[in-house]
Every structure is written in C-alpha cells, then in structure tokens.
Amino acid sequence: MHNIISRISLLLLLGLSLGQTFATTLTIASYPNFDTSVREIIQEYEKANPDIKIRLVSLSYFDHHNSLYTALKTNTPIADVVGIEQDYISKFVYSGKLAPISHAPYDAEKYIDQLTPFMVVNARGEDGQLYAIPADIGPGTLFYRPDLLARADVDIEAMTTSWDAFIEAGKQLKKQGVYLLANASDIKDVFIRTGIQSGEGIYFDQHGKVLVNSPRFVRAFELAKQVRTAGLDGRLQIWSNDWAESIRRGHIATAMMGAWFTGHLASWIAPEEAGAWRAHQLPGHVYANWGGSYYAIPQSAAHKPEAWDFIRYMTLNPQVQRRLFTELDTFPALQSAQSDDLLSRPVPYLGNQPAGRLWQTAARAMPAIVANKHDAFAADIVRKQLDLVLDSHKDIPRALADAERQITRKLQRP
Incomplete structure (x- = not known):
C-alpha cells in the first residue's frame, strides 16, 4: 500500500512539474432557447478561465423543468448551474433546494439595484433571501x-x-x-x-x-x-x-x-x-x-464558487449582456445593458426594425x-x-x- 501511494504521489508531482492541471468541469443545465446564451459564451469563458470546462446539458422546455424538480426533490446532484424560466421560478425558489445567494460567500444582494426590479421580486423566497439571478426579460x-x-x-x-x-x-x-x-x-x-x-x-x-x-x-x-x-x-x-x-x-x-x-x-x-x-x-x-430567465445554484452543486462566478459573468457583465442581446435578441435584465445605442440598433431578423425601443417601452410599462x-x-x-x-x-x-x-x-x- 505504501508503494502504491508513493507512486501516485510521484505521478502527481511529475504532472505538476510538467505544468499539467486538472480543469474543473462546470455543468450547466438549461433548455431551448436559453441554452444558446451559454453556447454563445462557452469559448470566451473557458479562454478567460482555463481551469474551467463548461458542460452544457439541455433538454426540452418541459422535460428540463420536470427532471430538474424531481432531481432537486430527491437531492440528486444534477448540475452546478441551472436555468429556470419565469413560469417556474417560484416553484423552485420555494422548493428549499436552491442555494441562498443574498449573503456571503455570494453577496448577490449588493447587485440588486442593477437588475430589473420586478424580476428580482420573484427570485426571493419567503425568508427574503435571493435564490436566483435574472438573465433576461420578455x-x-x-x-x-x-x-x-x-x-x-x-x-x-x-x-x-x-x-x-x-x-x-x-x-x-x-x-x-x-x-x-x-x-x-x-x-x-x-x-x-x-x-x-x-x-x-x-x-x-x-x-x-x-x-x-x-x-x-x-x-x-x-x-x-x-x-x-x-x-x-x-x-x-x-x-x-x-x-x-x-x-x-x-x-x-x-x-x-x-x-x-x-x-x-x-x-x-x-x-x-x-x-x-x-x-x-x-x-x-x-x-x-411574457417570460424571462434565471440562473440558480442547486444546494447539491459540487462547485458552488465556480457556479456563482459563471452566473455573475452571464448576468452582471454589461458587455456579455449586450452581446447576447445583439447576437440572440435576448432583452437584458441588467439595466446598464439597456443603453440607447443598443436598443436603437436594427434587428436584422426583423427587417432591421429597431425593435429594442419597442421592447424597452413595454418593459417600463409592464406590471x-x-x-x-x-x-x-x-x-x-x-x-x-x-x-x-x-x-x-x-x-x-x-x-x-x-x-x-x-x-x-x-x-x-x-
């Protein structure tokens, strides 16, 4: 046994000496078309974080939410980060199976003023804590x-x-x-x-x-x-x-x-x-x-610090939120990303109509x-x-x- 442990230690030392590292695989569970936001960003995120590898698991809208709820209810590890659509957010927030993120080590509360208010309301549990962060609104x-x-x-x-x-x-x-x-x-x-x-x-x-x-x-x-x-x-x-x-x-x-x-x-x-x-x-x-999307961290997540870093990158980075709106037409929940130049840009699919202005008007008037x-x-x-x-x-x-x-x-x- 001593010889086996010695050999493993030697191999680890050799690996380190050769500059080898073992990346953390961060699993993201999502659904169409919210999953395209992750696909859009994987390459640049992994380049900026070479110790992280993103594994995206995507199921149909109903299958994703149903399997996610079953897994959380039975305490079955399913992912480090989960996407949740607005129609389901309260069901998951009140499930008691998501990690509270208001305070340390996440301190999400300090970012709340940057986000669309009515989306934040639905991310809070009965205890007033935040359990999810909005990514886009509909x-x-x-x-x-x-x-x-x-x-x-x-x-x-x-x-x-x-x-x-x-x-x-x-x-x-x-x-x-x-x-x-x-x-x-x-x-x-x-x-x-x-x-x-x-x-x-x-x-x-x-x-x-x-x-x-x-x-x-x-x-x-x-x-x-x-x-x-x-x-x-x-x-x-x-x-x-x-x-x-x-x-x-x-x-x-x-x-x-x-x-x-x-x-x-x-x-x-x-x-x-x-x-x-x-x-x-x-x-x-x-x-x-009409809808909107959130990211949350299950209590069973194996890599919570890395999961929170990814969520912050996707939801609180103005450049990322702007890029996702430009490339995928997902209206940003981050208010600083709702800038005049971005909302005035032509939307190619809609015959170059500057639809962002129309969506901004609706977003400000929605109950x-x-x-x-x-x-x-x-x-x-x-x-x-x-x-x-x-x-x-x-x-x-x-x-x-x-x-x-x-x-x-x-x-x-x-």
Missing part, C-alpha cells in the same frame, strides 16, 4: 408578417387598436387562407397577464386567494372562444413540429410572445424567413410580461407580476378548462368556477 410582443397583412388589406395600426379590431382583422386574413393565430389559447395567455395590479400574480393575489374566477379570465376565455368559433386559429400545439412548420410556411400571420421569440424564429423555427417578420406592441394598448409557487399547476388547470370551452362548448362561467374549485381543492391537500 416584454410581451405581437410578432406579425407584414406581407400577409398587406395581402388581406389589413393595417397593423388599425388592427391593434383593440382586441375586437384584432379579431376582425383575423376574419380578413381568413379570406386569404391565413390564420390569425396558431392557437386560440394564445390570446388567453396574453390577456390574463394584463390589467394586473402591482404586487398581485396571474392566478393568485398577495394573500394567496385564487383569482381565476374573475372578469379578467372571463374576458380572456371569451376572446379565445371568438377566435375559435370564427375559425381564425390553426389549432396547433405550441412548440410542436406542425406549429413550427405552419409558421415557416407563412400560414400564421401573428404570434404573441416575449421579445425572446425573435431568437427562436431566427435560430430554428424560420431562419430562412429573415426579414419577413416585424414586431409591434400588443393589441388594445396593453403591456404584458410587476408576483409569481406564486402554485402558478404551474394553476396554469395547467386553467388550460384544461379552456380546452373544454373551445373543443366541447363548455360554458365559460362554469369552466372558471370549476377551475377555481379544483385549484382551491389542490391547495388544501396536505
């Missing part, structure tokens, strides 16, 4: 095809004066064989994010009261039903192959998403359609927050929606009830009453 945007609108003699300004005008324009588009939306549920997803009082959430108020049986949800369901009844949507499942192909082939005239959707269009949905799309504020003169740890299952229940309204002609008041009852019942379970 100002709600109406993406549209000006060529398809022109063919139907539809004007984008007139079309967006109200939700009723938006639907009427859809009827003109239908005459040209073009769908207004991929799915009627898209209009519901936007509308339920509007008109929210600051400090409240989409599905729950600040006291945890369920809000789904309310005029906001009634109107959202009514709009979606109008779209479906008039045959203005393609009945396509978002992120499906048929959905992407229909967008690619010019069968869909508009899409309501966050600013980040530009990157999806350019990278994999319709890269050959560069210049065919434009961006506009949402119909009805409303503003809505500070507070996430709730039960948002994910509440959203699923509401989604299923809308499907019953659209496909089985269920009465809207009954559907929302059932949604409220189901959510309340689930909250009461131990």
Whole structure:
C-alpha cells in the first residue's frame, strides 16, 4: 500500500512539474432557447478561465423543468448551474433546494439595484433571501408578417387598436387562407397577464386567494372562444413540429410572445424567413410580461464558487449582456445593458426594425407580476378548462368556477 501511494504521489508531482492541471468541469443545465446564451459564451469563458470546462446539458422546455424538480426533490446532484424560466421560478425558489445567494460567500444582494426590479421580486423566497439571478426579460410582443397583412388589406395600426379590431382583422386574413393565430389559447395567455395590479400574480393575489374566477379570465376565455368559433386559429400545439412548420410556411400571420421569440424564429423555427417578420406592441394598448430567465445554484452543486462566478459573468457583465442581446435578441435584465445605442440598433431578423425601443417601452410599462409557487399547476388547470370551452362548448362561467374549485381543492391537500 505504501508503494502504491508513493507512486501516485510521484505521478502527481511529475504532472505538476510538467505544468499539467486538472480543469474543473462546470455543468450547466438549461433548455431551448436559453441554452444558446451559454453556447454563445462557452469559448470566451473557458479562454478567460482555463481551469474551467463548461458542460452544457439541455433538454426540452418541459422535460428540463420536470427532471430538474424531481432531481432537486430527491437531492440528486444534477448540475452546478441551472436555468429556470419565469413560469417556474417560484416553484423552485420555494422548493428549499436552491442555494441562498443574498449573503456571503455570494453577496448577490449588493447587485440588486442593477437588475430589473420586478424580476428580482420573484427570485426571493419567503425568508427574503435571493435564490436566483435574472438573465433576461420578455416584454410581451405581437410578432406579425407584414406581407400577409398587406395581402388581406389589413393595417397593423388599425388592427391593434383593440382586441375586437384584432379579431376582425383575423376574419380578413381568413379570406386569404391565413390564420390569425396558431392557437386560440394564445390570446388567453396574453390577456390574463394584463390589467394586473402591482404586487398581485396571474392566478393568485398577495394573500394567496385564487383569482381565476374573475372578469379578467372571463374576458380572456371569451376572446379565445371568438377566435375559435370564427375559425381564425390553426389549432396547433405550441412548440410542436406542425406549429413550427405552419409558421415557416407563412400560414400564421401573428404570434404573441416575449421579445425572446425573435431568437427562436431566427435560430430554428424560420431562419430562412429573415426579414419577413416585424414586431409591434400588443393589441388594445396593453403591456404584458411574457417570460424571462434565471440562473440558480442547486444546494447539491459540487462547485458552488465556480457556479456563482459563471452566473455573475452571464448576468452582471454589461458587455456579455449586450452581446447576447445583439447576437440572440435576448432583452437584458441588467439595466446598464439597456443603453440607447443598443436598443436603437436594427434587428436584422426583423427587417432591421429597431425593435429594442419597442421592447424597452413595454418593459417600463409592464406590471410587476408576483409569481406564486402554485402558478404551474394553476396554469395547467386553467388550460384544461379552456380546452373544454373551445373543443366541447363548455360554458365559460362554469369552466372558471370549476377551475377555481379544483385549484382551491389542490391547495388544501396536505
């Protein structure tokens, strides 16, 4: 045994004498298209940090968040840094499985004033500590095809004066064989994010009261039903192959998403359609927050100091945030990166439209929606009830009453 240890020691000494080092592998778990930010930066980060090697593990949006939650719940090591989308952030922040980063050795609290405030609110747990850092935000945007609108003699300004005008324009588009939306549920997803009082959430108020049986949800369901009844949507499942192909082939005239959707269009949905799309504020003169992304460190992470250094580099470095916006159109959560020259630049994919200005206006006007740890299952229940309204002609008041009852019942379970 002594001889074996001596040999190992000798080999280590020889390795050191020859200048050999053993790099730390930092594992990043993410999802499309947030993972492209990591891919964009790997080479330069590893060059600046030769003792670090980045290993990126990416799964589909739902698979990533579901497997991540399962791994954290069972204390299974999964990664050193994890990406989390805004719809899931409260679920993970309140899980008790993320490392608190407010104080030493991270001291993230001192950077908070540099970040978009409403994103920071949702990164805090019940104890007031920070558990994640926002990387980008998603100002709600109406993406549209000006060529398809022109063919139907539809004007984008007139079309967006109200939700009723938006639907009427859809009827003109239908005459040209073009769908207004991929799915009627898209209009519901936007509308339920509007008109929210600051400090409240989409599905729950600040006291945890369920809000789904309310005029906001009634109107959202009514709009979606109008779209479906008039045959203005393609009945396509978002992120499906048929959905992407229909967008690619010019069968869909508009899409309501966050600013980040530009990157999806350019990278994999319709890269050959560069210049065919434009961006506009949402119909009805409303503003809505549509997603955003965070980085966090699991409690089980093997390399927490290195993980924090990487997160700081990705979220608090103005040059990196500017580069990611320039290359990937991810609207920066770091306020110093939201500079006039950057936001005024032409966005090539959007026909050189300076869309950053539009997104900045929306970002400044968006309500500070507070996430709730039960948002994910509440959203699923509401989604299923809308499907019953659209496909089985269920009465809207009954559907929302059932949604409220189901959510309340689930909250009461131990």
